[in-house]
Amino acid sequence: MRPEREQRLWMYAMMVKSRAYEQAIKPAYLQGKQPVFNMANGPIPGEMHLSDGQEPCAAGVCAHLGPEDTVTATHRPWLDRKWINIVFQMGLSKHPDLPDVPLIMDLAPTDQDRAIFKLIFARQVMAWPFATPPGVPSDRVAALRKAFMDTMKDGDFLADAHKGNFEIRAVSGEEIQKLIADIYETPPAVAEKTIRLLQ
Numbered sequence: 001m002r003p004e005r006e007q008r009l010w011m012y013a014m015m016v017k018s019r020a021y022e023q024a025i026k027p028a029y030l031q032g033k034q035p036v037f038n039m040a041n042g043p044i045p046g047e048m049h050l051s052d053g054q055e056p057c058a059a060g061v062c063a064h065l066g067p068e069d070t071v072t073a074t075h076r077p078w079l080d081r082k083w084i085n086i087v088f089q090m091g092l093s094k095h096p097d098l099p100d101v102p103l104i105m106d107l108a109p110t111d112q113d114r115a116i117f118k119l120i121f122a123r124q125v126m127a128w129p130f131a132t133p134p135g136v137p138s139d140r141v142a143a144l145r146k147a148f149m150d151t152m153k154d155g156d157f158l159a160d161a162h163k164g165n166f167e168i169r170a171v172s173g174e175e176i177q178k179l180i181a182d183i184y185e186t187p188p189a190v191a192e193k194t195i196r197l198l199q
Helices: 005-030 055-062 076-080 111-126 138-153 155-163 173-183 188-198
Strands: none
Touching: 005 055, 111 173, 111 188, 138 155, 138 173
16 A cells, blocks of 8 residues: 555655764764774763664654554564565574574575674674673572573563563573674674674
């Protein structure tokens, strides 16, 4: 169905605003983080994903959202009824609900391309990790990891998450630690090429 003229103008305005916002905030985000990137530095600490060139995706989705909507939580029928088609998944592992949708890793033609994608998408595995300062005794680290994973399996916790349509896909501390170790083994040439591609 073709959107009405008013909706098309709204989506175009959103794309322009989105690009202008990112162009304005990018220099502030990078301030203090170069030449050696440190996500804790600068006036805007933390991780940021800029989406230059992807504005139409956001505008098209947001045009159909209400004030309390999230795409996967309240628009699940779009997937179930095949109103939208997902071409590939950007990550290191497939979502359980999309077993037949290929990973972008599977489409990479060379080992170097796959290494670049792994470096880029590793952060999606971690999402919002919990960390401790260096030097914490190993038994305490183990206790914290167990408590976290036990919570992720707790019936009351999962029931509350279900009420809010929140998806729980916990990743263990051991898995994240192994992933970080793997990332640090990335050849310098691959890391440098990845940085150039993301600039």
